[in-house]
Amino acid sequence: MRYVDLPTKRFRTRFSGYESHTFDILKKTILNHYPAARIRDLKRVVANQDNEINTEAKLIQYHSQFRCIVIWLVTNNKITDHSRNLYFC
Numbered sequence: 001m002r003y004v005d006l007p008t009k010r011f012r013t014r015f016s017g018y019e020s021h022t023f024d025i026l027k028k029t030i031l032n033h034y035p036a037a038r039i040r041d042l043k044r045v046v047a048n049q050d051n052e053i054n055t056e057a058k059l060i061q062y063h064s065q066f067r068c069i070v071i072w073l074v075t076n077n078k079i080t081d082h083s084r085n086l087y088f089c
Contacts, residue, residue, distance in 0.1 A: 037072040039079065045069060046087055 017025030
């Protein structure tokens with residue numbers, strides 16, 4: 001939980017699997033808590049990104065937001081790998 005803000009950390013430490021350090025249970029609990037990603041969520045992230053990603057921090061932030069959504073979409077056959085690549089460009 002080192003890479004999330006304090007409110008998110010406090011929220012997630014209440015989930016099943018955190019205290020027992022059982023990653024599979026924790027991961028399943030977290031994923032079940034959040035709603036499924038939608039293509040419009042991906043389009044919103046892409047549209048809201050700066051036209052000029054000119055720092056490493058901006059790229060990391062964009063990639064993090066993009067990846068959270070696109071992994072679910074690809075895994076659940078909502079978009080193809082090819083579509084994912086086109087959205088990222």
